[in-house]
Amino acid sequence: MTDQFVQQAAATEPTSKTAAVVIGRNEGARLKRCILSLQDQVGQIVYVDSGSTDGSVAAARDLGADVVELDMSRPFTAARARNAGVAALPAECDLVQFVDGDCEVAPGWIDAARQFLAGHDDVAVVCGRRREQHPEVSVYNRLCDAEWDTPVGQALACGGDALMRLAPLRAVGGYRETLIAGEEPELCVRLRQAGWQIWRLDTEMTRHDAQIIRMSQWAKRGRRAGHAFAEGAALHGASPERHWVHETRRALVWGAGLPLALAVLALLLSSWALLGFAIYPLQVLRLARRIPSEQAFFTVLGKFPEALGALEFHMNRLRGRKREILEYK
Structure with missing residues (x-):
């Protein structure tokens, strides 16, 4: 078209x-x-x-x-x-x-x-x-x-x-x-x-x-996106739609699960586990092979506010609460 x-x-x-x-x-x-x-x-x-x-x-x-x-x-x-x-x-x-x-x-x-x-x-x-x-x-x-x-x-x-x-x-x-x-x-x-x-x-x-001129605005927008991913997956995540299931999973793994696991390993086993955080710059380099490096960097960094938004949705869901609109302007 x-x-x-x-x-x-x-x-x-x-x-x-x-x-x-x-x-x-x-x-x-x-x-x-x-x-x-x-x-x-x-x-x-x-x-x-x-x-x-x-x-x-x-x-x-x-x-x-x-x-x-x-x-x-x-x-x-x-x-x-x-x-x-x-x-x-x-x-x-x-x-x-x-x-x-x-x-x-x-x-x-x-x-x-x-x-x-x-x-x-x-x-x-x-x-x-x-x-x-x-x-x-x-x-x-x-x-x-x-x-x-x-x-x-x-x-x-x-x-x-x-x-x-x-x-x-x-x-x-x-x-x-x-x-x-x-x-x-x-x-x-x-x-x-x-x-x-x-x-x-x-x-x-x-x-x-x-x-959007400040990182705080950008982070709020990412947090809102994470909330939307999680809520969309809760509504339509079953097959065949699988609506936003992968987006939610990526946000939670990269923005919450992986850093938490590395921190726990460092505390319980060895500080050498902190070297695992090198996976983040490696992920930026991997993405930069197909998208601009600036975009690749913020794609990886954006998983942290997205994970926060997704976790917030699930916490509110367990408590029977609904979050009011999250504005970034």
Whole structure:
């Protein structure tokens, strides 16, 4: 799938039947750019706000968006916000573009995605290329940009930005509102189980503004990912899906099990066991044979916050508790 879809896109579905749901909190100027990027591409824009204090609600209304303000006395999740946006759409809408408020939608993307769906009746979700707006600002932004660069074609899941058919989305019950992260892949598991496909096109879709400039932000993001891995595996880890089982296992082995085992061996047997920690730089070197060395280093280092998030999920699960959303901005 290439940019030919942008060039050949036709009005296969009336724009009035396509809406956009934007979610955000204190996104400032980024929210304005997001809404402006959608205005000529969809018939309706719904902005779902989660307790902003920076004037986002007024700004969205000034730009013509319908606004839904979430009741923040209930635990907030992005999944809950997206479901609230869908609930505000009129019955005549067939398609919805989901987008985070820190993203801009590329010109022509929605027409291209709509064209693809018109020719593929078994596809429920189509997404394209998400790029990082400022990868030069920090190593963490560059890591996000690399993370967005996933294979094109039929996929297992989408991210937060995607064009979806509303009928199958509603048929499977929408997003799972209790998830603090990883809600899109979990939704895609249920869609695929219902017989639908997910596709990624080699077409520019959105520009994302991560604004991750500190390691503490990056570590929180990794911790959230680990929590999502563990919760996703708990929900859909059985065969044939094995959803996020390997990701959870890698995080727990590399980020918790191995260092704990080496430390115990050093205490009980010999300090020579500490030499076993050399496996970490060796793993970086192994990964650097197929990905950039910077990315390889942070992939290995990232297993520690991921393990923390996974362990946190399992501890809370044993106690019958649910963790509230973990924000890194």
